[in-house]
Amino acid sequence: MTADDQGFGYETGGDDDLSIHRIATPGKQSGTIGPRPDHVVFWLADGRASLTADDGEQWQVGAGRPMMLSASVAYAFETDATATTLLHLSPSLLGDTGESSLFRQPDAGDPALEPLRALLREASGRILDPALPAADRAALNRRIATVVLSTFARSRADVADRMRRAIGFVHDHADRVLTVADVAAACDLSERGLQDLFRRRLGVTPMRYLREVRLDRVHLELGRPGSRALLVSEVARRWRFTHLGRFAAYYRERFGEQPHQTIARSGTPGER
Structure with a gap:
């Protein structure tokens, strides 16, 4: 991914069940991520982020820590990160068919985060590859969903x-x-x-x-x-x-x- 003259860049790939989005930004950003169709796991390549859910729960997020944004929850955020990756997962891929699940965040130092980190390092390029065969993509989606569900408990x-x-x-x-x-x-x-x-x-x-x-x-x-x-x-x-x-x-x-x-x-x- 390359950024433009203002420092913005965007790269995406995947399918309706699972997609990855890489975003480059020039500096401090703030706003609200509203309720959305998909669950989102995000992580920062650098910097930090402050995250507040609509029920008031807050997190301070450092680089490399995967965080789950439950689909039905709105989050206010502030960040100075210049590179962020978002993994979108459909509710059906994670076992929902109607009302979306709510997920809990592991502590920052929880060893349970490491298998997900390792898988994301390994699989990100394949998710972005438009030539990945459909059967291989479906199998990869299921594998990632399994690890996500073992990382973020409902x-x-x-x-x-x-x-x-x-x-x-x-x-x-x-x-x-x-x-x-x-x-x-x-x-x-x-x-x-x-x-x-x-x-x-x-x-x-x-x-x-x-x-x-x-x-x-x-x-x-x-x-x-x-x-x-x-x-x-x-x-x-x-x-x-x-x-x-x-x-x-x-x-x-x-x-x-x-x-x-x-x-x-x-x-x-x-x-x-």
Whole structure:
């Protein structure tokens, strides 16, 4: 990249999912980076920057420190850097499908930043290369996204909110035909993002969690005192268990008894 007579220069390359932008400026700059479609990781080649998020949180950023600008957040900045690089990443590449994630910043000296620094040094030229084959670019994008997500954790409030929404959706719609895509859409995550969230937080897949919720609903119905005669097969099918043999095995694994034993304990006559 070369700068003009006033010290300004610009170079860019990439695709809709991931692009890199190199900017040269003559000296001190200030302004506001408003909410935008993409998440942005930036780093300075020289100088320093002061950054203030719209919630008042502030950072002092030195040269070489990657910082994440969450897409939905506005940032006021002041900088004396003359060379800045910005890596734009689409929300879908980072696992969002609707509402954008909020990311936390590691401390300046956190060793977790080094893998990202090393990858960016290695990959920047390839991102800028217009001749990079589409398949290679897609693979590189995924690799960079993986390292970015391991460097900048989603905020606890953001993760907790999405988890609550996913769990609430499963409980509210457990009697319906549901797919991973349905649950993911309900909490504004990609299917992969939802799978990762359930694995980290609950240690199960979304579909395993849905099955356990449905088993709990069947167990409540079969164990309800004073209810009329129940057919286990009808209750199971109402909660979307179409293979009764597998249902019985899942039920025994979760509750340590057969469905007819639950009915017997409740004093309710039903199918044996």
